[in-house]
Amino acid sequence: MPEHFQHGLIVGKFAPLHAGHEALIRFALARCQRVSVWVYSRPDFPSMPSPLRRGWLREVFPAHLFPQLTLLPDAPNPPLNDAPDAEHQQYVKVVLDTWNVRPDVVVTSEAYGSPLAECLNIAHLPFDPERRQTPTSGTAIRADVHASRHFLNPLVYAHFVERVALVGAESTGKSTLAAALAGDFGSHFVREYGRDIYEREDGHLTPEHFLEIALGHRALEDEAVRTPGQGRYLFVDTTAATTLMWSYLVCRTALPELHALADAAKGRYAHTFLCADDFGHQQDGWRSNTEVRSVQQAFIVQDLETRGVRFHKVGGELAARIGQVRATL
Numbered sequence: 001m002p003e004h005f006q007h008g009l010i011v012g013k014f015a016p017l018h019a020g021h022e023a024l025i026r027f028a029l030a031r032c033q034r035v036s037v038w039v040y041s042r043p044d045f046p047s048m049p050s051p052l053r054r055g056w057l058r059e060v061f062p063a064h065l066f067p068q069l070t071l072l073p074d075a076p077n078p079p080l081n082d083a084p085d086a087e088h089q090q091y092v093k094v095v096l097d098t099w100n101v102r103p104d105v106v107v108t109s110e111a112y113g114s115p116l117a118e119c120l121n122i123a124h125l126p127f128d129p130e131r132r133q134t135p136t137s138g139t140a141i142r143a144d145v146h147a148s149r150h151f152l153n154p155l156v157y158a159h160f161v162e163r164v165a166l167v168g169a170e171s172t173g174k175s176t177l178a179a180a181l182a183g184d185f186g187s188h189f190v191r192e193y194g195r196d197i198y199e200r201e202d203g204h205l206t207p208e209h210f211l212e213i214a215l216g217h218r219a220l221e222d223e224a225v226r227t228p229g230q231g232r233y234l235f236v237d238t239t240a241a242t243t244l245m246w247s248y249l250v251c252r253t254a255l256p257e258l259h260a261l262a263d264a265a266k267g268r269y270a271h272t273f274l275c276a277d278d279f280g281h282q283q284d285g286w287r288s289n290t291e292v293r294s295v296q297q298a299f300i301v302q303d304l305e306t307r308g309v310r311f312h313k314v315g316g317e318l319a320a321r322i323g324q325v326r327a328t329l
Contacts, residue, residue, distance in 0.1 A: 005123065008032035009103035011092060011116070013041040013081075015048060016159070017056040018141055018151045020109065020134035025061065027127045028107040029068060036101055038072040038092075042080050048159065050074055059155045072101065085112055089119035096120070146232040158225040162232060163268060164329070165239045167304070167311070168275035169296035177275060177314070177321050178237040184322055187231030188224045192238045193217040194246065207255045210247035214240040214261045233329065239265040239272075241307070245299050266307050273325055274301065276315030 008028040014021055028035045039053050054071050061069050075095045079087045096103070105123040106116050109131065117124035128134070134151065141148040145160045166174045175192060182189035194213040201209060217240065225234050240261035247254035277297050304311050314324040
């Protein structure tokens with residue numbers, strides 16, 4: 001068998017893409033002038049459909065760094081995953097012929113590699129079939145993604161991170177609790193981005209500033225979930241729904257784009273905790289007073305209930321609040 005080939009083919013579910021898959025692809029890229037990767041499964045995975053899985057491959061193997069890598073599209077009516085191997089082999093052969101894709105080698109870590117290569121009348125290049133280099137599988141990872149996250153690229157694991165929103169009026173302990181929870185769970189947290197803009201503008205905010213706050217906050221979240229060391233939960237201080245409230249309190253209006261972000265917040269967070277206003281108001285030079293805080297808290301509760309957001313109340317000292325969050329999660 002030659003050491004190098006013109007065109008390698010890799011077929012798999014990549015559900016999710018893990019370190020073993022990455023090593024397989026790098027192995028193929030080192031031995032083939034070009035490599036085609038075909039992602040397919042039937043039934044597909046509703047929580048990570050094939051376009052998302054191809055997206056992971058594009059992010060981990062970006063085209064400007066790996067121009068020799070091609071991602072094949074979805075093909076219609078693939079066989080069921082538990083269909084006989086011969087049915088899958090024939091399906092792959094027919095579809096590749098239809099696409100005019102002509103590999104000269106199949107690269108796999110699976111037992112189906114040799115029979116598929118024989119059906120296609122091409123070579124088979126095995127890679128680590130005993131899984132010594134990466135002792136896991138997609139099936140094992142799906143059984144407990146969070147316990148297996150060390151096998152996942154942070155770009156992939158970000159999809160499985162559960163965002164935990166901490167909401168409440170000013171001076172209800174959100175910032176302190178977010179940082180403490182991140183430390184307690186060995187994870188990351190996202191600060192209240194509105195404070196950055198408020199201080200930058202010396203308190204003079206427009207509706208455009210509140211949209212900037214909501215967009216910037218989302219960007220910080222998206223950055224955090226992709227950061228190495230992120231655990232199962234990302235703790236988030238405030239949401240776009242609260243930013244919308246502040247836009248009306250300060251400007252008496254809000255931009256349509258901010259309304260859309262506030263609407264999207266309902267499905268963005270796996271868990272929402274309302275921090276109680278059950279301790280003394282902490283004045284930092286920017287905040288209002290205790291009476292105003294009570295009004296803000298009422299507005300936030302009204303918004304949560306109107307939108308149908310399921311939330312849990314936490315109160316008391318910091319240790320008690322951490323315990324309440326931990327018990328729920």
